[in-house]
Amino acid sequence: MKGKNGMHPILFKIGPITIGTYGVFVSLGVFLEIVVGRYLSRKEGIDPEALTDFYIYSIIMGFIGAKLALIITDFKEFSAHPFEYLFQNIRYFGAFYGGFIVAVLFAIFFIRRKRLSFLKVADITSVSLPLAQAIGRWGCFFAGCCYGAPTDLPWGLVFPAVPLCSDGTRIHPWPFYEFLLDISIFAFLFNFFPKRRFSGQSFIFYLLFYAVGRFLLEFLRGDEIRGLYFNKSVSLSQILAIAVILGVISLYLFLLKKNKNEENE
Numbered sequence: 001m002k003g004k005n006g007m008h009p010i011l012f013k014i015g016p017i018t019i020g021t022y023g024v025f026v027s028l029g030v031f032l033e034i035v036v037g038r039y040l041s042r043k044e045g046i047d048p049e050a051l052t053d054f055y056i057y058s059i060i061m062g063f064i065g066a067k068l069a070l071i072i073t074d075f076k077e078f079s080a081h082p083f084e085y086l087f088q089n090i091r092y093f094g095a096f097y098g099g100f101i102v103a104v105l106f107a108i109f110f111i112r113r114k115r116l117s118f119l120k121v122a123d124i125t126s127v128s129l130p131l132a133q134a135i136g137r138w139g140c141f142f143a144g145c146c147y148g149a150p151t152d153l154p155w156g157l158v159f160p161a162v163p164l165c166s167d168g169t170r171i172h173p174w175p176f177y178e179f180l181l182d183i184s185i186f187a188f189l190f191n192f193f194p195k196r197r198f199s200g201q202s203f204i205f206y207l208l209f210y211a212v213g214r215f216l217l218e219f220l221r222g223d224e225i226r227g228l229y230f231n232k233s234v235s236l237s238q239i240l241a242i243a244v245i246l247g248v249i250s251l252y253l254f255l256l257k258k259n260k261n262e263e264n265e
Contacts, residue, residue, distance in 0.1 A: 008021050009021055009142065009144065021143060022140070022145075025138045029131065030132055032131055032132065036127060036131060037055055037124050037128040040127060040193065041124055043194075044117075044120050044124060046117070050116060054107070054110055054116075054121065055125075058110070061099075062099035062103035063099060065099040065101060065102025107122075107125075117199065119199035119203065120199050122200060122202075123199060123203050126202045126206035126207075130182040130186040130206065133178070134186060137175040138175065138179065141173065144159045144160070144162055145223070146174055146178075146221070146223065147159055147223055148172025148174035148177070149172055150164055150169050150170065151220075156171055158170055158171070162222075172222070174222070178217060181213040181214070185209050185213075189205060192205070198256075198258075200251070200255045201255070204252045207244055207248045211245045214237055214241050215237075215241040215242065218235045
């Protein structure tokens with residue numbers, strides 16, 4: 001069913017119950033993330049039940065963080081329509097990096113409390129998370145959010161309710177681009193997981209690959225709700241991506257040195 005928020009925001013209806021396409025894809029992504037995470041946790045000697053609890057709580061905290069990040073970047077719109085912003089319109093779902101930061105902070109607390117290995121859990125999550133992201137981006141695609149900038153490329157699409165498409169202008173299918181990025185990261189890290197040299201290496205690669213890919217893809221975005229700065233030339237996601245890249249380089253050098261010292265002992 002086509003609607004005002006995108007191509008097919010509503011998957012189907014059963015009486016008064018509406019099943020949104022976005023919610024279905026996000027739920028599917030979360031389910032598969034947990035399945036993959038449990039599979040890898042057994043290989044790492046981590047209790048699958050503890051990891052499942054960690055995933056569920058982290059996802060909840062991630063949703064809250066994503067919403068807070070979007071409110072901060074678009075406070076004017078939030079002030080005008082707070083209820084719709086928080087609970088109704090799918091395009092107000094949230095900003096990934098905000099959710100990721102809050103989820104990581106919660107992860108540190110949860111993992112310490114459960115006495116789990118932070119780096120092992122981070123490695124497992126780094127494999128399963130991009131799979132969830134990849135599937136979730138199809139929800140964005142059908143909901144019509146996170147849309148791209150105008151393009152003359154033959155695969156450009158017209159989204160019914162996107163302002164840029166009001167005159168028939170074609171735009172980049174941006175969610176599909178990130179799907180390709182995320183599924184590629186998942187495929188690489190899933191195969192790399194048993195080959196990693198030290199705990200935390202998959203985590204580092206995920207952060208680096210996603211940050212670089214997201215930084216580049218942001219140039220093809222067309223929506224301004226995500227927060228634009230410096231005369232609208234740089235998005236909040238790009239600023240955070242640069243910070244992540246710098247942090248990842250430092251973390252990689254630290255863990256590499258730590259691993260070499262342990263091997264020499």
